[in-house]
Amino acid sequence: MAPVVTAERLTKTFRVKVRDPGMKGAVQALVRPRNRDVQAVRDVTFAIEPGEIVAFLGPNGAGKTTTLKMLTGLLYPTSGRAEVAGFTPWTGGPECKRRLALVLGNRQQLVWDLPPEETFLLNRAIYDIGEAEYRERLAELVGLLELTEVLEKPVRQLSLGERMKCELAASLLHRPPLLFLDEPTLGLDVTAQEAIRRFLIQYRDRHGATVLLTSHYMQDVTALASRVLMINRGRLLYDGALGALVARITRMKRIELVLGGGDGGRVDAETLAAFGEVKSFRFPNAVLEVPRDEAPATSARILAALPVADLSIEDPPIEEVIRRAFAQGLEEEGT
Numbered sequence: 001m002a003p004v005v006t007a008e009r010l011t012k013t014f015r016v017k018v019r020d021p022g023m024k025g026a027v028q029a030l031v032r033p034r035n036r037d038v039q040a041v042r043d044v045t046f047a048i049e050p051g052e053i054v055a056f057l058g059p060n061g062a063g064k065t066t067t068l069k070m071l072t073g074l075l076y077p078t079s080g081r082a083e084v085a086g087f088t089p090w091t092g093g094p095e096c097k098r099r100l101a102l103v104l105g106n107r108q109q110l111v112w113d114l115p116p117e118e119t120f121l122l123n124r125a126i127y128d129i130g131e132a133e134y135r136e137r138l139a140e141l142v143g144l145l146e147l148t149e150v151l152e153k154p155v156r157q158l159s160l161g162e163r164m165k166c167e168l169a170a171s172l173l174h175r176p177p178l179l180f181l182d183e184p185t186l187g188l189d190v191t192a193q194e195a196i197r198r199f200l201i202q203y204r205d206r207h208g209a210t211v212l213l214t215s216h217y218m219q220d221v222t223a224l225a226s227r228v229l230m231i232n233r234g235r236l237l238y239d240g241a242l243g244a245l246v247a248r249i250t251r252m253k254r255i256e257l258v259l260g261g262g263d264g265g266r267v268d269a270e271t272l273a274a275f276g277e278v279k280s281f282r283f284p285n286a287v288l289e290v291p292r293d294e295a296p297a298t299s300a301r302i303l304a305a306l307p308v309a310d311l312s313i314e315d316p317p318i319e320e321v322i323r324r325a326f327a328q329g330l331e332e333e334g335t
Contacts, residue, residue: 002086003047004178004210005071010080012041012066012234040066042234043080050177053204053211055225055242057322063234064214068180071212072102085178098127101171105183108167110155116166117151120173127174134173140206141169144199161192168199179203181213185220197223218318232326246315249325253295254314259284260307267306275302284309289316 018036019029041063048054058064069075071082073089073096082089087096110119124134142148145165150158158166164184172179181200185193197220203209215221221228221242228245230238238245255276259267269281275298276290290298295313302308315321 001050003083004050004052004085005046005048005212006083007047007067007071008045008081010041010044010067010070010082011039011078012063012070012075013078014038014040039234041070041077041231044231044234044236046229046236046239048210048212050210051204051208053200053213053224053226055221055228056212056214056231057221057228058214058231059326062231064231065182066234067231068102068182068212068214072100072180073097074102098174099176100178100180101174101176102180103167103171103182103184105164105181105186108155108163109170110163110166112156113154115152115154116147116158116170119166119170123170123173129174137173137175138169141172144202145169146195159192161188161195164188164192164196165199168196172203175207177207177209179209179211179213181211181215183215184213185215185217193217193219200224218322222318230322230325238325242318245325246318246321247292249321249328250316251292252289252316253292254279254316255288255290255295255299255302256312256314257286257288257302257306257308258310259286260309271306275305 014037015035016038017029018034019025044063044067056064056067066075070077071084071089073084073092076090084092085096085099087093087099089096089100110116120134120138123129129137142151145168147162147165147169150162150166155163155166168184179200184200185196188196200211200213201224204211211224213220213224225242227240228238228242229236230245257272267283267286269278272278272281272286272288276288279287279289281287288298288302299311299313303311
């Protein structure tokens, strides 16, 4: 089966004006303007298969949103090619737009003083959705997103989480097989974040949709994505499974302990240091870091030597793994 999204050496360069500070710089910018080229995206290549949920990770300014805008046809690339749902996105026209949805967490299409259903009806007209299809699709989205209570309220009266749910509903009424989501849980509380994640999985499972999402919340990544793309300074650094990235970046495992009562009170940081690096210790809880391949044997030694009520072996927090990856300037090696 052909990929739903293909990007080959996709590049976007912006020409920006350069001016020196002060009045002199302002005059020079008018009389003798100078420009410089800024490469927002450089030779990005990847493919996404049908039904995949892929996370697109990178710090602010890395090129994530620029890439999404090229893949949805909002920006022309400087060079390279892309194919989205069988179309070249910037020349595919209405038929291409029917097959995708772009949801930006910091932008909204809802009309502030009107109920959400007014926007739904507008999108129904834009996508020429029949009455019966519209009602059936709206009922499904309202049920999955739990929107019954908010349909008749003005958008300005809705919480941020409710507005994002309505944004998703409005964007998916034409039932696109491909979703581009840029920070869909931005600013939401934990409950709303979990609701959005649950909905995305349900929508993918029901309709076989393919999802490419950006997020700074690592909970989104671990809950949704089977694969991650990492980009920094416009260059793709990694394309592969999240678990493989963790194993590649960190050579350590964390052993989390809950010490037992009685003799456990006599265990101190010096005692724990004999087993590994003590990351934290506040009785009865302790966290040690040990080489990945030594974790099972070290855990056995700890259980034999110390009064342990509970023990678990974990990878370092995913936020730390991602931070290390960018700090190390990880290069893609075809994993």
